[in-house]
Amino acid sequence: MMDRLTHWQVTQGENAMAAPRTISLDAMGGDQGPAIVVPGAALALVRHPDVNFILVGDQARIQPHLEQHPALEARSRIVHTDIAIEMQDKPSQAVRRGRGSSMWLALEAVQKGEAEVAVSAGNTGALMAMAKLVLRTMPGIERPVIAGQWPTVGHNSIVLDLGANIGASARQLADFALMGAAMARALFGIERPRVGLLNIGVEEIKGIEEVRQAHAWLKENELPIDYRGFVEGDQIGQGIVDVVVVEGYAGNIALKTAEGTAKQMAAYVREALTSSLAAKLGALLAERGLRALKDRMDPRRLNGGPFLGLNGIVIKSHGGTDAFGFASAIGVGYDMAESNLIVRLTADLQSLHGKLGETRPPEAKQA
Amino acid sequence: MMDRLTHWQVTQGENAMAAPRTISLDAMGGDQGPAIVVPGAALALVRHPDVNFILVGDQARIQPHLEQHPALEARSRIVHTDIAIEMQDKPSQAVRRGRGSSMWLALEAVQKGEAEVAVSAGNTGALMAMAKLVLRTMPGIERPVIAGQWPTVGHNSIVLDLGANIGASARQLADFALMGAAMARALFGIERPRVGLLNIGVEEIKGIEEVRQAHAWLKENELPIDYRGFVEGDQIGQGIVDVVVVEGYAGNIALKTAEGTAKQMAAYVREALTSSLAAKLGALLAERGLRALKDRMDPRRLNGGPFLGLNGIVIKSHGGTDAFGFASAIGVGYDMAESNLIVRLTADLQSLHGKLGETRPPEAKQA
Numbered sequence: 001m002m003d004r005l006t007h008w009q010v011t012q013g014e015n016a017m018a019a020p021r022t023i024s025l026d027a028m029g030g031d032q033g034p035a036i037v038v039p040g041a042a043l044a045l046v047r048h049p050d051v052n053f054i055l056v057g058d059q060a061r062i063q064p065h066l067e068q069h070p071a072l073e074a075r076s077r078i079v080h081t082d083i084a085i086e087m088q089d090k091p092s093q094a095v096r097r098g099r100g101s102s103m104w105l106a107l108e109a110v111q112k113g114e115a116e117v118a119v120s121a122g123n124t125g126a127l128m129a130m131a132k133l134v135l136r137t138m139p140g141i142e143r144p145v146i147a148g149q150w151p152t153v154g155h156n157s158i159v160l161d162l163g164a165n166i167g168a169s170a171r172q173l174a175d176f177a178l179m180g181a182a183m184a185r186a187l188f189g190i191e192r193p194r195v196g197l198l199n200i201g202v203e204e205i206k207g208i209e210e211v212r213q214a215h216a217w218l219k220e221n222e223l224p225i226d227y228r229g230f231v232e233g234d235q236i237g238q239g240i241v242d243v244v245v246v247e248g249y250a251g252n253i254a255l256k257t258a259e260g261t262a263k264q265m266a267a268y269v270r271e272a273l274t275s276s277l278a279a280k281l282g283a284l285l286a287e288r289g290l291r292a293l294k295d296r297m298d299p300r301r302l303n304g305g306p307f308l309g310l311n312g313i314v315i316k317s318h319g320g321t322d323a324f325g326f327a328s329a330i331g332v333g334y335d336m337a338e339s340n341l342i343v344r345l346t347a348d349l350q351s352l353h354g355k356l357g358e359t360r361p362p363e364a365k366q367a
Numbered sequence: 368m369m370d371r372l373t374h375w376q377v378t379q380g381e382n383a384m385a386a387p388r389t390i391s392l393d394a395m396g397g398d399q400g401p402a403i404v405v406p407g408a409a410l411a412l413v414r415h416p417d418v419n420f421i422l423v424g425d426q427a428r429i430q431p432h433l434e435q436h437p438a439l440e441a442r443s444r445i446v447h448t449d450i451a452i453e454m455q456d457k458p459s460q461a462v463r464r465g466r467g468s469s470m471w472l473a474l475e476a477v478q479k480g481e482a483e484v485a486v487s488a489g490n491t492g493a494l495m496a497m498a499k500l501v502l503r504t505m506p507g508i509e510r511p512v513i514a515g516q517w518p519t520v521g522h523n524s525i526v527l528d529l530g531a532n533i534g535a536s537a538r539q540l541a542d543f544a545l546m547g548a549a550m551a552r553a554l555f556g557i558e559r560p561r562v563g564l565l566n567i568g569v570e571e572i573k574g575i576e577e578v579r580q581a582h583a584w585l586k587e588n589e590l591p592i593d594y595r596g597f598v599e600g601d602q603i604g605q606g607i608v609d610v611v612v613v614e615g616y617a618g619n620i621a622l623k624t625a626e627g628t629a630k631q632m633a634a635y636v637r638e639a640l641t642s643s644l645a646a647k648l649g650a651l652l653a654e655r656g657l658r659a660l661k662d663r664m665d666p667r668r669l670n671g672g673p674f675l676g677l678n679g680i681v682i683k684s685h686g687g688t689d690a691f692g693f694a695s696a697i698g699v700g701y702d703m704a705e706s707n708l709i710v711r712l713t714a715d716l717q718s719l720h721g722k723l724g725e726t727r728p729p730e731a732k733q734a
Contacts, residue, residue, distance in 0.1 A: 163567050234626045235627065236624060238627065246620070253617045253620065254620050256601040257603060258627075264520060265629060266632075272653065272659060275659065276656060278655070282656075283649060287645075289639035290646075297635070
């Protein structure tokens with residue numbers, strides 16, 4: 001374990017000195033592969049002109065798109081491979097036959113220190129399985145989590161785990177708190193992010209045992225977070241904390257339910273504003289405000305969910321996004337690299353694990 | 368257990384014959400007690416003129432409100448008590464000092480066969496604890512659940528458990544499916560409701576063990592439901608099933624998250640439609656459509672969450688609702704009594720438990 005950490009710290013150190021930043025992209029991932037990934041990278045380059053890209057995939061399919069973006073071409077290197085992971089591939093299949101695939105090589109570029117961030121719009125399960133194999137988990141971390149941004153009435157919040165694992169021990173929930181805080185620091189520049197544990201407030205049962213235990217630890221220990229205690233589902237969108245911690249089953253259900261509700265509301269509003277000629281005229285008059293609303297709700301702006309707990313930055317983009325959305329995912333990775341997230345998070349986790357010491361569950365001791 | 372069932376079936380039989388229906392109301396429950404409960408009952412009576420009411424609580428506080436509604440007064444009987452459960456009381460406190468309270472006596476009226484339904488806007492935990500003591504759970508049922516209506520793009524769906532318990536065994540999830548189906552039959556008149564199990568679709572992990580096992584049972588067994596398999600959080604609002612089954616922790620988080628998202632969206636829409644003079648004019652023109660939208664989203668229309676799994680019908684009203692909302696809760700109870708829910712559900716559960724027989728978990732054997 002120490003070997004791994006030391007090796008990793010050295011390569012990370014080298015990267016940190018070696019401006020410009022390099023980001024590797026799985027060019028074959030997502031519903032449309034290079035047709036989205038390449039123009040997405042071009043958009044990201046406008047926002048972050050200091051980035052170099054490694055585009056991994058079928059050269060013959062990447063090249064025509066790349067030629068349309070000369071500025072990007074000048075800062076890109078294609079790594080050719082014939083192998084691509086399909087969206088339907090099961091993680092176990094993907095891992096078996098996926099060595100040498102565009103997804104694998106994009107991750108390997110991070111492992112080798114050639115890139116700081118890997119971004120893929122491919123199959124979530126396959127990406128998670130490969131990322132664990134290629135980058136391995138941070139010291140003391142058993143399983144990585146998926147984090148995401150959640151729009152609130154204020155700035156966005158971070159919610160994790162969004163479904164990488166079902167269930168979480170108290171210790172894992174405490175780890176999630178630090179991981180989410182590291183992401184909030186990276187994306188929003190908040191030094192001591194406010195963190196809440198998602199819970200339910202019915203009856204005397206105030207949540208499951210794991211949630212209670214994690215609550216006690218987060219309250220008692222000196223940590224680089226502003227721990228705010230329990231939050232309930234209706235408070236996520238109020239933005240009263242920067243980071244919401246929850247195990248992956250409930251987290252995924254919360255995320256999907258919120259997405260579904262937002263779509264449902266949007267359909268209702270559309271219906272209300274087309275229900276009569278007067279309503280249509282009204283909608284025309286209110287067009288600018290409604291357009292701002294639409295922009296605000298645009299899921300592409302929130303695209304890019306990091307896998308946290310790995311020895312490297314991996315960003316999962318939605319498979320069906322467009323170039324604008326893919327550029328957002330690259331942006332998330334860029335911000336995380338900028339904030340030196342991995343070094344800081346590794347230290348935070350080591351400090352927490354040191355404090356919890358004897359309370360370590362058996363599985364964490366193996367890690 | 369058989370004694371209880373037989374006794375109960377007899378009293379239920381008597382009630383079913385004895386038109387008109389009688390509903391007992393905890394007149395002291397909720398933020399405003401009789402000031403909401405009495406006019407709520409008056410509204411419900413307009414919709415269901417065959418109902419008699421038992422109003423339980425402080426006579427001196429109930430009487431002045433009742434006098435303002437002569438039609439209601441003619442069909443009501445006040446049962447006086449000085450004792451009322453406070454919203455802040457813990458369930459254990461409420462049970463200790465709450466015998467003889469308005470909540471207790473309203474439930475007791477159902478247990479004695481004097482009423483078919485009890486409705487309370489009081490403390491959820493106290494109501495649940497008392498309902499278990501007074502009415503006891505149905506044969507083979509360990510813990511009651513809270514169900515609720517969820518607005519969808521079609522008609523409403525039923526979602527349960529909304530937070531009565533954390534976690535659920537496979538057998539309990541299967542019970543929830545039948546309970547929710549009974550409620551859908553009562554409220555929507557659907558003979559074989561479509562039922563889905565809430566799950567997450569990430570990676571190869573397709574949900575927790577309990578959810579998988581319940582899925583297998585619901586698929587294999589001949590039941591009075593149209594079992595549709597797994598649904599995800601974003602599908603609840605699409606109305607693709609009539610009943611969504613989930614354990615109470617994730618169910619409560621889903622409900623609260625949806626409520627929070629709906630409020631957040633409403634705030635965004637309000638902001639968009641007041642962002643400029645043109646937008647305000649537009650909103651005026653679209654007023655009728657927007658008013659219809661507001662009506663559609665009105666939470667008062669969905670008020671009234673039944674506790675299912677008890678030997679009697681108990682409806683929990685939101686504590687902060689108004690007379691219109693309280694009348695909705697009474698309406699839910701009325702429909703459930705009309706559909707002969709308890710008799711039918713008891714039979715459905717017995718049939719399921721007979722089929723599962725040997726797979727019964729230890730705790731169910733005790734029941």
